Amino acid sequence: MTLTKPRKELWGGVLEFEDLEPGTYTAEAEAWNTDENILEGSGSTKITVKAGETTDCTIKMILEGIFYSKYMLIPDYRGWITYAYDYSTCTEKKIWSTNSNSPQYSHFAESNDGSIYCTILTNNKYNVHNYSFATSNDKTDFIITKTNTGFFDGYYDSTTDIYWLVRNANGNLYLYKKNVEGASEEEYNIGITQNSFGDCAIRGENLYYSFYSDYGDSIGYAKFDYTSGNPAEVKAEKTLSDFKTLSGFDGSGEINDIAVLEDGRVAIIVRDTNTSSTNDNTTKTVIYNYTVTDGGTVNSRGALLILSSDLSKVEKVLGWSGERTISATGSSSDYNVQWDKITAYIPEYEDRNSHFYGPVKIVAIRPKELVIADCGANFVLPDYNEKKNGKMFTHNRLMTVDLRNFAISCKKEFTEDEIKFQNLAVSGNLTVTSSGTNGWSDGDEK
The missing domain is CATH 2.130.10.10 (YVTN repeat-like/Quinoprotein amine dehydrogenase)
Known part of the structure; x- marks a missing residue:
């Protein structure tokens, strides 16, 4: 393979590939601004290579925006x-x-x-x-x-x-x-x-x-x-x-922000933070406070929806968490049990950097990338054997979504002393008690 630049003022080049097997290939090209790490243009074309022949092609790159x-x-x-x-x-x-x-x-x-x-x-x-x-x-x-x-x-x-x-x-x-x-x-x-x-x-x-x-x-x-x-x-x-009929999108929520991408598609972030009590079987939308009951349901999740420009088609749903159960651990026979388990629509801890806790706002739009402010909470219930209380862990993060491969990752996590996107608190203590027993330690996020 050789690379030449025909003219100084023409930012392009000629690539030569030798000894290719006959067949059909896809040639892709990208132009990058390396100082800003910005993809400025890209293009692709199909090439059919025949035995014993030289095949030429020109790739026209489209401005990314x-x-x-x-x-x-x-x-x-x-x-x-x-x-x-x-x-x-x-x-x-x-x-x-x-x-x-x-x-x-x-x-x-x-x-x-x-x-x-x-x-x-x-x-x-x-x-x-x-x-x-x-x-x-x-x-x-x-x-x-x-x-x-x-x-x-x-x-x-x-x-x-x-x-x-x-x-x-x-x-x-x-x-x-x-x-x-x-x-x-x-x-x-x-x-x-x-x-x-x-x-x-x-x-x-x-x-x-x-x-x-x-x-x-x-x-x-x-x-x-x-x-x-x-x-x-x-x-x-x-x-x-x-x-809701889309596979993988099985919840509801509130639309928190809308953006139009460079290719005309529409990005929407949906935030779903609420609790459902087993006592009255009602759902309460909670923005500033989580009211949690033993055996109830807690949501702290969200999704990025990418729609066609005319809103007729949902093309992608990203970052949405499914149902799981958060349970207390250890034996509770000797304690006055306040917590047993809750049903949670919250990312697993190992999925925390690939799913949303509760997207709040699109804070930056880059070529083929969005940056989203994400805020929500994870819950850990008591560990009876280790004498650890439960705890609510709050998260204020910047999440990036790569619009080429739709990967989600965490760009930065803030402490609440630095930035607080939403005021999150829990009503009631995530604790267990026993007469004469004091000095429980907090649970660890896991």
Whole structure:
């Protein structure tokens, strides 16, 4: 095999393979930015090699996409804090925080040039701030003077370089836009009416949105003219109930975030954190607290769903944990037993770096990779023989999903002193007691 470069200005080359057996081959090529470890282009082609003949082929590589997150925008529920972590070094770059007397920070979004947009409510006006790491002073780029009721959030579309403000008011979605050419305060009623909206994602003429329906959390989309904001077509809803027939997706949950990938597919993260009591046979959705009963069911899991651009097909479901039983260990005959076992939809400890405990937000989008903030808990019940209490172990992690091979891995785990994505606690102690017996030690995660 030899490699030559025909011209200095042409980044390509000629590869020659000798002594290939006759047959059909697939030739694949990739172009990498080695400084950033970014795949910038790729392509493949089929080649048929015949005996005694030379076969030539040209591989056309397709641009993987111009946008990739340089930072990971990580939320901390305490005090409306958002951290910007450098993607490559995984080190803290900057912190934005507020308190009850300061403006309320809303959705953060990174633009093509690495600036950070954020919508802030100040004196009944919504200001779009542009934060730059290159300068010490942040600036206000865009002010919405509307004082109508309704919640604003911001979403950046890298394909059009437009930062959209989405207002949810009285069951309707309205759009405003901020782009490099300026800003418009004109309201665009997108023509969608729902009782309860969640998250949005925008790419070109497609607006994806989640909402709560009779089926539970659902997702739909609308087409609109992004140059004017005028609605073109509203698509029928797609509900999570449609996905339950998919092998391996056998649960429910809440849609926590939506993103559009460079190839137009839609990524959704679903978080399922709840408990079901054996006493009343009801399910309680628990965000900030786990209420666990002996013999009950505990969920701390989630999944990444990858859908086709028209939402008609679920292509992948990743990171979802199935049912298992967490039991107390050892003999309990001499103790006043508070815990025997619980049914858990929680990753096995050995699966902790390949499954989700409870995905919260997509914090970075890279070519062929997503970074997801994941938060949840694992439970260990008492060990009677070793006189160890049970314990709830909380996890705040950054998980990466490789969109080439769909492998999930843990990029970084935080202590709760560093970052806390959700406030997790357990009602009741995971302990056993015996008269006159004190000094139990905590159980170990396993």
